[in-house]
Every structure is written in structure tokens, then in C-alpha cells.
Amino acid sequence: GAVVSQHPSRVICKSGTSVKIECRSLDFQATTMFWYRQFPKKSLMLMATSNEGSKATYEQGVEKDKFLINHASLTLSTLTVTSAHPEDSSFYICSAEEGPNEQYFGPGTRLTVT
Amino acid sequence: AQSVTQPDIHITVSEGASLELRCNYSYGATPYLFWYVQSPGQGLQLLLKYFSGDTLVQGIKGFEAEFKRSQSSFNLRKPSVHWSDAAEYFCAVEPENTDKLIFGTGTRLQVFP
Numbered sequence: 001g002a003v004v005s006q007h008p009s010r011v012i013c014k015s016g017t018s019v020k021i022e023c024r025s026l027d028f029q030a031t032t033m034f035w036y037r038q039f040p041k042k043s044l045m046l047m048a049t050s051n052e053g054s055k056a057t058y059e060q061g062v063e064k065d066k067f068l069i070n071h072a073s074l075t076l077s078t079l080t081v082t083s084a085h086p087e088d089s090s091f092y093i094c095s096a097e098e099g100p101n102e103q104y105f106g107p108g109t110r111l112t113v114t
Numbered sequence: 115a116q117s118v119t120q121p122d123i124h125i126t127v128s129e130g131a132s133l134e135l136r137c138n139y140s141y142g143a144t145p146y147l148f149w150y151v152q153s154p155g156q157g158l159q160l161l162l163k164y165f166s167g168d169t170l171v172q173g174i175k176g177f178e179a180e181f182k183r184s185q186s187s188f189n190l191r192k193p194s195v196h197w198s199d200a201a202e203y204f205c206a207v208e209p210e211n212t213d214k215l216i217f218g219t220g221t222r223l224q225v226f227p
Binding site for chain 1: 118157158159165
């Protein structure tokens with residue numbers, strides 16, 4: 001099946017710094033990628049839809065200036081958490097759409113902000 | 115309000131026992147329906163999906179799910195659970211005319227030998 005990778009798998013950063021998370025589709029091209037956030041013992045919450053070559057579409061309540069998304073190629077989308085704070089600590093998961101209604105998920109990135 | 119509900123937060127079964135994980139949704143039209151499994155260190159893996167047609171859907175790893183329109187449910191079943199099935203299971207819906215997945219809160223499955 002299609003494979004999606006995320007890098008890094010874990011990251012610890014200091015409050016006020018920025019962190020970039022990469023999402024790559026390894027064996028297919030993805031015009032659309034999605035970014036989710038998962039809180040402990042909670043569901044995945046869609047943060048934004050990332051479209052190659054255009055601006056991301058953010059869900060209600062998600063700060064676009066804080067969570068910068070870039071989808072510069074058909075195999076790579078990045079999520080940058082700017083000026084991170086402890087409340088941004090979470091598990092971030094991306095998915096890539098291989099075809100209609102076919103999302104493949106990355107293994108996730110655990111972000112801890114100290 | 116539109117929602118996906120998984121009433122069971124945590125289920126424990128013995129290996130070899132049957133399993134049913136519940137999922138209910140509230141959307142105006144029939145959305146696309148999915149079940150995913152999440153294991154530590156691994157991405158969500160699609161077990162099965164329902165778009166239309168036969169309401170009993172077969173998936174990977176011996177799982178199946180049945181769509182019941184009258185109950186707005188899409189319960190996941192497995193006749194005989196294996197220890198390797200221990201994981202977090204998520205039901206998800208894709209509302210009509212969107213490509214967004216809405217996830218339930220998940221059910222953690224624990225399997226005892």
C-alpha cells in the first residue's frame with residue numbers, strides 16, 4: 001500500500017521557538033495532504049487541508065499564522081509551528097490523498113514544548 | 115450537530131473471543147464510512163470502508179463492519195480476536211461532498227491471553 005512518512009517522529013523544543021514537521025508521500029504523488037492534531041485520549045482533529053501549489057485551507061479555530069503549511073511539491077507538505085508554547089504540545093499526524101476518498105496516514109510526530 | 119460517536123472508550127476481551135466495536139454518526143445524508151486502527155509508532159491503517167452497495171463490508175485482518183442506515187451505525191466486528199489486534203480503533207466519516215474525515219474518539223482494545 002501507499003506509504004507516508006513524517007519527520008521527525010519526536011521533537012522537543014523550547015517555548016518561543018519554531019518547529020517544522022515534514023510529511024512525505026513516498027511512492028505516490030499527493031495533490032492534497034491533511035494535517036491533524038491528536039490530544040491524549042482524544043480523537044484526531046483536522047487542522048488544515050494542504051493543496052499543492054496553493055494556500056492551505058484551515059479549519060475553524062486553527063490559527064493560520066501559528067501553524068504554517070507549505071505544500072511545495074506533490075510529495076511533500078510541511079507544518080511549521082511558530083513561536084511554540086507548551087499548549088502546542090501534541091501529536092501531529094499528516095495524511096496524503098492518493099485518490100478520491102483514499103487517505104494514507106503518516107506515523108505522527110510527537111511535539112513537546114518546554 | 116454533526117458527530118461521530120464511539121460509545122466504548124476501552125474494551126477488554128480474551129484472545130479468541132468475538133469483538134464488536136460500536137460507531138454511530140449523525141449526518142443528514144449517508145456519508146462515506148471508515149474504520150482505522152492505530153498502533154503505537156505506526157500510522158493509522160485503514161481496515162475497511164463503506165461507500166455504497168452491500169451493507170456488510172469485509173476488511174483486512176479478518177474484520178468486517180455492517181452499515182445500518184436505520185440506526186446510523188457502522189459497527190466493527192471480528193469473530194475471533196488475536197493478541198495482535200490490541201490497538202486503538204477509530205471510526206471515521208467523510209460527509210457528502212467533502213474530502214474531510216471526521217473521527218470518533220476512538221476505542222482502545224485490550225486483549226488478554
